[in-house]
Amino acid sequence: MKSAILCIGTEITTGLVKDLNAHFLAFNLTAVGLFPKLVLFVPDHKETITKTLQFLFKDEEIQSIFITGGLGPTQDDLTREILAEFIGKKLCFVPEQWDNIIRFYQKIRHTLPPDNNKKQAFIPEGSLLLENPLGTAPGFIISFQDKKIYVIPGVPKETQYFWPIIKTHLPSNDNQFYRSEMIKACGVGESLFETKLQPILMSLPDTLQSAYLPYFGEVWFYLYSYQKNPQVIQSAENILKKIKEAWKPYLFSRWGDTLEQACGNLLIEKHLTIATAESCSGGLLSHRLTNIPGSSAYFNRGYVVYSNQAKIDTIGVPSSLITQHGAVSEEVARALAEGVREKSHADIGIGITGIAGPSGGSEQKPVGLVYIGISYSQHNQVQKYLFSGDREVIKILSTQSALTQLFFQLQRGINDER
């Protein structure tokens, strides 16, 4: 069963803000078998919105349309009006919704709503109103021709709030779209993954398609099909089994876990703790590690040692080491990893030092040069990298590489060596 997602807002089509809603809805709609056939962003512009609705209504395969945005109280919020006109219904005032808005204002803002909020109490005739406890814009559901239209506010936390509610109103689903588990691997160049993949994919039946995505040093793979039946699923499982076998040493995730989640799982399994000392990555590694619920079980503490003095004071890196080799060096990465492990009484220490740019590079030590050390028990390992990209990309790649090193160390048995 196919769906479409329509996000309305000039802030997205002009690139001012990054989309969150379409991504959230696409992921969740796919998970319930309502495969998004089209995802569209349009500006707050009547003619464009109307034309886009016409385009979507011409597509017979699309049965459900999810619209976010343009439901605010200001004059550039046009979704309600345009949709009502498009489906030939008038907008009706819903007194209970106006009461909701008044209550919301009184509770949150201790005042009465201004008059222009009144337009948020109007929905197209025949709609099902969905109350919004987080804001003044309600959601609503209405059917037109052969399609069901779900309209929800575009503030991301409100879009996310409405999802479980909308889920109870989805059409019963014959699951035409199938997606396999997604497997992820890391640690060697893409080409090795491809080389191992290609002979296996020779036996891919016509009903199945493969998706292969390089992602910041990881590769992701899954199979999908526009048919969903036991035969398709069986073929997919057979092929995936072969690929998992071929990628085995590098496989860190099934069902799409992140690298930090995979590391977290292993840390918990092995009862190990970790501490970090970051220079160029500026705290991104500890941020990623602590994004995992329950990470306090293994993440002990982190230091962001931006200045040389911070490296000396907090971790105890000998200042002579910095003078002799420079702050960005194999020696300092090792001292950071070792020092933070000892200082924190953690089982594992990670040290990152490098040049994120755009300035600070030299011929010998260019922007993108990063050393990553990992220390456990008597073992220290440092790897050197030369990344290309802007400051943000170099920070991301530094933490990706640190997590990759950590994953392999954990998988290959840090525990055994203690």
Add this chain to the structure above:
Amino acid sequence: MKSAILCIGTEITTGLVKDLNAHFLAFNLTAVGLFPKLVLFVPDHKETITKTLQFLFKDEEIQSIFITGGLGPTQDDLTREILAEFIGKKLCFVPEQWDNIIRFYQKIRHTLPPDNNKKQAFIPEGSLLLENPLGTAPGFIISFQDKKIYVIPGVPKETQYFWPIIKTHLPSNDNQFYRSEMIKACGVGESLFETKLQPILMSLPDTLQSAYLPYFGEVWFYLYSYQKNPQVIQSAENILKKIKEAWKPYLFSRWGDTLEQACGNLLIEKHLTIATAESCSGGLLSHRLTNIPGSSAYFNRGYVVYSNQAKIDTIGVPSSLITQHGAVSEEVARALAEGVREKSHADIGIGITGIAGPSGGSEQKPVGLVYIGISYSQHNQVQKYLFSGDREVIKILSTQSALTQLFFQLQRGINDER
């Protein structure tokens, strides 16, 4: 002048990866006056891609179409074939492009390319080839009917690489779309901003539209118009001037600077340094502060003090304070801010302690409870927050609030009080 962006890839329409390319292109196309009228994501599915191309070609306003993705060597990459068929051209083998692919493989992978890479040396007849030094998929430009089509690879760093090249091939531009500077404010509820905004917007001429975006405790505002002439620009500037006056105490950005950039600018201006001690935000604050190029001038160091022991060991929070008030308390936030400032010899210290969830909350101290302390000289200030949202949102809101407190302290004259 209007454009459209078409991103091809099932990984986006199923929500597996977040889009980067459409956002990048939307921002840059708007900046050069090629306002994106439609932004579309479609799966690697022939019929859907073809229908979408038909829809775009029916729109007379759209003069330039930017297509990314689906140019890889694997069987699910269909962009080349579908586009060639759509415009009625055959695919031609370009020997120089095959040489490029061979050279790329030899340089990066020290081997010859597999046969399936050969399809990447085919482009539609009459296209202008754009070489790709970062990968094996070339870009190309071709005209069809009244529109120019720009096709570039979907790997984000390659999309970004091609932008300056494509820019030299854009149509000369009569700049029909106008967007004003974007102003941002923070620090009080949205309602105050709205209240001050509404009387000013009463005088908005029909030619101008306003965009008002709440964003994690910030509000963003700009004006735009589908006409661009001196009169429109003058009106916009007059109205913006009034809004800036009305929002003055809360205004932190013109032209769209982030809150961390605004704080960084003030820290540099006032020759102040800063250090952070983060518990529930897990390093996100130091990550955001160090995202700003040149932040090493003011960001001294950061501590991620996840465990109680870390708070005691590294910052010197008295353990009695934690026993008496709990780790998530006004007292501990103050001790973190004060302690990190002293420990780091920084001018300003920020301490964050809270419960990011999903577990760890209680009736007295629920998930989302966060205390943020800021310390400078003899002055300490702690604010209490109760955020709602998931773990990631609570981390983001914690750092937003910390930066907001910092911004106001900096603006209201930390310097004077020293």
